[in-house]
Amino acid sequence: MSEPLVRVDDVARAYHARRGLFGRPVEVAAVDGVSFALGRGETLGIVGESGSGKSTTGRLVLGLEPTDRGGVVFDGAPMPKGGTAEWRRLRARMQMIFQDPLGALDRRLPIAEQIREPLDIHGVGDRLSRLDRVGDLLDRVGLGVDHGRRYPHELSGGQRQRAVLARALATTPDFLVCDEPISALDVSIQAQVVNLLVDLQAEFGLAMLFVSHDLRVVRQISRRVVVMYLGRIVEEGSADDLFATPVHPYTRALVSAAPTPGRRLVDRIVLGGDPPNPADRPTGCAFHPRCPVAEARCRVETPRLVDVGAGRRAACLLVAADATPNREAA
Amino acid sequence: MASASSLVRLEGLTVAFDGVRVLHGVDVELARGGTLGLVGESGSGKSVTWLAALGLLPTKARVEGRVLLDGEDLLAASERRLDAVRGGRIAMIFQDPASALNPVLTIRRQIGEALALHRGLSGRAIGAEAKRLLDLVGIPDAERRLSAYPHEFSGGQNQRIMIAMALAGRPDLLVADEPTTALDVTIQAQILDLLDLVRRETGMALVLISHDLGVVSQTCDRVAVMYAGRIVEEGPSDRLFADPAHPYTRGLIGALPPLDGSRRRLVSIAGTVPDPKAPPPGCAFAPRCLHSDRRCAVAQPSVETIEPGRRMACVLAVHRREESAGAASSLARKETAAS
């Protein structure tokens, strides 16, 4: 296989959260050893528990936040440190679309100006061609010139998100991190944006990291998918296999809870227990307190992400035991 | 269709910004303890409908019609009266959780304000109740995290904090605008279970605005579909999803990516929403509609009942009604034949 565009190697990031007024700060391990590779023109989907570190992973990969451990290689070279001139130059090639469109936009500037901004910053074309490009971008994301003249709060949630998308695409990036890019859109426009992203990918070889809670959309757009739980990857596989035959108990619960209109969820796996607390990671397998099939050893032994056949990896003692009886001692 | 048990009723609600109408007369009713899903085109006026109803739009917005809460018209109410209603009898969860929370105040302060204002709690009781609410919505380590600020939480955690704040005032009506979009489906399911529980325990009514048709279908008894500032179809959720009537609703459901089977290019509805400044003369959906004919360009279709409890605004309504009447009578015939 040729060199991937992005290689992420064991990145980790902890935050220091204060506990109460007088308490000592504690460490919240937001991302705890995540690795993956992403080829040109490929999409990797990230799904998983809310708070499991998906957005943090996206920020780490782009160098928007420093890693505590591990590193990122972009196009064959280590990612320069965030904020440096070298890093800023690279930024035209890597863009991010954030979860909260209102927060990502400047309230004081009309949309069209914000879409033009990256073109100005990176000195793309002359004034006139930039204006043309803005019109073209608005059109591609399904907004009109009229929307371009408005301020962010004068647009609906979905219109805002399309404006953010147009801005991210302005510099024709190689790599796009999309953090919940379509959850604010109605399904018909979701379909348009998903088709648009797929087209851009085919046209420009755009690589994408696509974070979403919408399993249908992730499946539609991604070749491979990783599932995160409490800062780590618990399962990885091709989009088709993973959703058709999830092997990790958390993934199984996730897939079983995805609602379909007009059909009552019948065999939804309800997760018991409290949602996980990254400041107080359970021993052994972090999922064991909520896992419907956990055994005694899950409390003590930490599963590693291992090959379970057919291009699948999973971090579950039970699954690993099934697939590879001669597994090495953990 | 006034009924005695109706908690809120919107009558001919219209909204205009700078002289441009974006809401063209919304009529909808919700019973005590009822659940209404609101789906539809992005920009069709779902959020604006409820922001207008609660007097939360900027002053430049021109709002007309009536918003009846137990018979009292909120559009005619004083600002003081509205302040008491909002967060108290009616709570709203806004679409952008991060921007709806105050970044410089701790979560404890923000939930505490609601508890003091609408429940008259003070001191210790506030802390205890705030913790209980965070536990309820599944924020781990609630006790300690009360002293954290919004940026210290993930997107989905902020969303759950919003839900906790909305429930703080024990509302009769909760308007939840995209309350679960930032949540993974297992927590989403838990939150929906929670809302359902609160509803059964307290008789709270719920308006759920969402693009997630699956979520709406799981949660709501009734669904209204909006397009370009109007409700184009409304009915019981199971009927509407099983057999969508309006061409727009059909397009919407057809655009959903499948979770299994082969992948194909998604089918979006061709064309774009009309510019509110230059709406088409007849039905706003006609330029994109596969079934439109001459009639559609002439006049706005009237709202017709197509089956008991189901209405839609489309020239196909008459046809549709005959069809379902035909189906019903042939079913009746079959049944008589069988007995």
Ligand SMILES: Nc1ncnc2c1ncn2[C@@H]1O[C@H](COP(=O)(O)OP(=O)(O)OP(=O)(O)O)[C@@H](O)[C@H]1O
């Ligand atoms: N600035 C911060 N300070 C302290 N804790 C933080 C900070 N940012 C994130 N966290 C914590 O790190 C963990 C991971 O957060 P992250 O935003 O990456 O989650 P996520 O997977 O994107 O969740 P969601 O699906 O809800 O958006 C969470 O527990 C969150 O509370």
Ligand SMILES: Nc1ncnc2c1ncn2[C@@H]1O[C@H](COP(=O)(O)OP(=O)(O)OP(=O)(O)O)[C@@H](O)[C@H]1O
């Ligand atoms: N403050 C404002 N000033 C001017 N126009 C506005 C304002 N707020 C909303 N609009 C316009 O009103 C229309 C309805 O917006 P609304 O936010 O209700 O849409 P929505 O149905 O909630 O969409 P979404 O699903 O994308 O959130 C849109 O065309 C929007 O651009």
Ligand SMILES: [Mg+2]
């Ligand atoms: Mg996130």
Ligand SMILES: [Mg+2]
């Ligand atoms: Mg909205």
